[in-house]
Amino acid sequence: MLDSLKRIFGNEKSGKVAKKRLQMVLIQDRASVSPEVMAKLRDDIIQVISKYMVIDKTDMEISLESVDDSVALVANIPVQNMRHHK
Amino acid sequence: MSEVIVVTSGKGGVGKSTTTANLGVGLAMRGKKVVLIDTDTGLRNLDLLLGLENRIMYDLIDVVEGRVEIKKALVRHKKYENLQLLPTSQVKDKSAVNPADLMALCDELRKEYDFVIIDCPAGIEQGFQTAIAGADTAIVVTMPEVSAVRDADKIIGELGRSEKDNIKLIINRIRPAMVDSGEMMDMDDINDILAIKCIGQVPDDIKVVTSANRGEPVVGDNDSQAGKAYENIVGRLLGEDIPFMEFEKEGFFKKLMKAFKLSKD
Ligand SMILES: Nc1ncnc2c1ncn2[C@@H]1O[C@H](COP(=O)(O)OP(=O)(O)OP(=O)(O)O)[C@@H](O)[C@H]1O
Ligand SMILES: [Mg+2]
Numbered sequence: 001m002l003d004s005l006k007r008i009f010g011n012e013k014s015g016k017v018a019k020k021r022l023q024m025v026l027i028q029d030r031a032s033v034s035p036e037v038m039a040k041l042r043d044d045i046i047q048v049i050s051k052y053m054v055i056d057k058t059d060m061e062i063s064l065e066s067v068d069d070s071v072a073l074v075a076n077i078p079v080q081n082m083r084h085h086k
Numbered sequence: 087m088s089e090v091i092v093v094t095s096g097k098g099g100v101g102k103s104t105t106t107a108n109l110g111v112g113l114a115m116r117g118k119k120v121v122l123i124d125t126d127t128g129l130r131n132l133d134l135l136l137g138l139e140n141r142i143m144y145d146l147i148d149v150v151e152g153r154v155e156i157k158k159a160l161v162r163h164k165k166y167e168n169l170q171l172l173p174t175s176q177v178k179d180k181s182a183v184n185p186a187d188l189m190a191l192c193d194e195l196r197k198e199y200d201f202v203i204i205d206c207p208a209g210i211e212q213g214f215q216t217a218i219a220g221a222d223t224a225i226v227v228t229m230p231e232v233s234a235v236r237d238a239d240k241i242i243g244e245l246g247r248s249e250k251d252n253i254k255l256i257i258n259r260i261r262p263a264m265v266d267s268g269e270m271m272d273m274d275d276i277n278d279i280l281a282i283k284c285i286g287q288v289p290d291d292i293k294v295v296t297s298a299n300r301g302e303p304v305v306g307d308n309d310s311q312a313g314k315a316y317e318n319i320v321g322r323l324l325g326e327d328i329p330f331m332e333f334e335k336e337g338f339f340k341k342l343m344k345a346f347k348l349s350k351d
Pocket of ligand 1: 095097098099100101102103104105126131206207208258259260288289290291292294295298312
């Protein structure tokens with residue numbers, strides 16, 4: 001992780017590094033101050049996926065995770081059954 | 087049409103009071119009737135920046151607690167008669183004024199003044215909620231540094247949650263030479279991050295400090311880059327379309343002149 005950060009930021013000017021770091025941290029900041037938005041997103045995801053599969057809503061997890069120089073929306077959604085499609 | 091503007095930042099010490107003083111004087115120079123309200127109770131400074139520290143009789147707390155009329159508490163600027171300051175108390179606790187008080191006060195002042203500008207305390211506590219309560223517009227002041235920008239984003243979020251959607255940004259203390267060498271974020275970088283309309287970029291300028299020393303905001307001073315920048319912001323607040331200025335840099339030529347003592351600064 002540290003190595004890859006160095007690789008990415010190493011020879012870059014500190015102004016650009018500042019910008020990238022801020023863009024990443026603000027995704028986390030904004031998500032953490034509005035849990036309602038994350039809850040709504042969760043509900044919407046459930047709705048869409050439920051059209052195709054039966055999922056376990058109680059065990060599902062969604063979160064924002066920092067991976068190197070980007071932030072990812074990570075979802076872990078246990079699938080119980082697949083619906084039939086014509 | 088009058089406008090109530092709150093000057094806020096989140097992080098302390100980025101230039102809220104300096105901005106408030108300069109915009110106040112700048113608007114007054116343009117003939118507008120202006121009242122400035124210091125809401126940083128316990129840490130009042132706006133009086134000092136305006137050179138009015140010896141003229142204070144009453145303060146914001148006296149007004150909201152009904153001891154004096156607003157008119158009696160307002161301190162008139164020495165040079166610009168159309169500029170008034172409502173100072174705050176240097177002692178009483180911050181919870182003495184609540185959002186409803188300030189909203190009522192702003193609505194009263196709105197009837198007589200073109201601009202009511204509120205200097206907000208740092209932070210996001212009660213003092214912030216009180217300061218923003220009566221405002222139509224929020225000016226968020228930040229600096230091109232990571233912590234100041236992050237705190238500005240936090241404030242922008244809080245303003246949105248309080249239904250204050252008219253938000254403008256001022257980037258203060260820019261160092262053009264650092265921006266040029268890529269070691270400081272510039273206006274475009276900060277625009278990309280915060281996505282808020284920028285109405286001014288003010289360079290770091292020793293004249294801001296020397297003018298504060300004298301209690302005379304730098305805005306009238308045409309030899310000062312910061313003074314010029316504040317003048318431009320005043321124009322933009324009045325609806326004028328003013329392009330962003332290029333900062334003078336100490337380039338090769340100027341350095342050469344200096345070396346031969348051809349340039350006086
Ligand atoms: N453009 C500038 N160039 C140089 N110095 C500046 C500039 N803007 C502000 N300063 C200096 O920075 C310091 C803090 O400014 P100011 O008091 O306006 O900040 P503030 O946001 O009101 O602080 P607080 O959060 O404590 O109320 C002061 O010493 C001021 O002179
Ligand atoms: Mg201040």
